[in-house]
Amino acid sequence: MDSTPHRRPTADAAGDQGTPDGDAELLWERHYRTQRAWDTRVNPLLAETAAPLRPGAALDLGCGAGGDAIWLARRGWHVTAVDISTTAVERVRERARDLGVGDRVVTEQHDLGGSFPAGQFDLVSAQYFHTPLPLLRGRVLRTAARALRPGGLLLIVDHGSTAPWSWNQDPGIHYPAPTEIAAELDLDPARWSVVRADMPHRRATGPAGETATVIDNVLLLRLTAG
Numbered sequence: 001m002d003s004t005p006h007r008r009p010t011a012d013a014a015g016d017q018g019t020p021d022g023d024a025e026l027l028w029e030r031h032y033r034t035q036r037a038w039d040t041r042v043n044p045l046l047a048e049t050a051a052p053l054r055p056g057a058a059l060d061l062g063c064g065a066g067g068d069a070i071w072l073a074r075r076g077w078h079v080t081a082v083d084i085s086t087t088a089v090e091r092v093r094e095r096a097r098d099l100g101v102g103d104r105v106v107t108e109q110h111d112l113g114g115s116f117p118a119g120q121f122d123l124v125s126a127q128y129f130h131t132p133l134p135l136l137r138g139r140v141l142r143t144a145a146r147a148l149r150p151g152g153l154l155l156i157v158d159h160g161s162t163a164p165w166s167w168n169q170d171p172g173i174h175y176p177a178p179t180e181i182a183a184e185l186d187l188d189p190a191r192w193s194v195v196r197a198d199m200p201h202r203r204a205t206g207p208a209g210e211t212a213t214v215i216d217n218v219l220l221l222r223l224t225a226g
Contacts, residue, residue, distance in 0.1 A: 024133050025084050025111060032087040040095070042071035043127045044202070045157045045218055050075070053153075056122030061112070061144060062129055066092030066105075072123075073101035080117050081107045112140045122152045128159060132167060138184045145187060150225040153195070156181060160199050160215030165206035178219040187221065196220035 046068050050058075055076035060069045063081035069092060072079050083089050089107035096105035108117050113136060124144045129137060145154050160175045162168065176184070178197035197219050204214045 029085050032085045040065050040067040042067050049155050058123040059121040061126045073104040079105050082110050084111050116143050120149045124154045126156045148223045152223050154221045156219045158217040160217040163212050163214050178217050181219050193222050195222050
């Protein structure tokens with residue numbers, strides 16, 4: 001039985017949406033400074049996707065507690081782990097060093113609505129790239145897509161249902177299907193192929209030990225070589 005994946009802090013476009021600048025950074029700083037226990041497990045759909053791949057350069061968008069970045073680094077990947085929270089990136093850097101993979105993990109603090117890490121990557125992972133604040137998510141993900149090398153993969157895993165422990169319990173919330181996410185990205189079909197677009201169910205465990213069946217919306221895209 002899979003545990004619930006760690007929710008990923010993300011950049012938002014607060015300034016573009018009428019919310020005072022800095023609110024997102026303040027929100028996630030408060031979250032990580034006060035969080036006692038850190039969930040450092042790898043997200044299962046990232047592990048499933050990356051396990052058969054030859055290690056290369058990976059970008060972890062909204063690295064949070066760093067479970068994905070550390071898992072990739074321990075398997076030979078060179079990882080750029082990005083988060084809006086300075087506390088998060090500092091702790092991920094310390095954990096990578098303590099586990100002996102500090103030379104394979106670079107951490108950077110970014111509000112992705114205004115800045116983006118330099119470099120090119122073989123894998124970009126956006127796991128549960130949600131936030132309670134306004135987010136121009138499509139723009140961030142299109143920027144991430146442009147950072148891939150030919151043959152590289154963009155993995156987007158979203159919540160597809162509301163768990164009992166979710167912060168948003170709005171019964172009218174709409175979770176975009178993988179096809180809707182792909183349409184929003186509007187990537188050139190001559191250069192991008194859909195490797196996976198589905199909505200698997202799994203059994204998840206919440207922070208208080210409660211369990212529920214949840215849905216993940218999965219979109220995996222490949223930039224064609226050449």
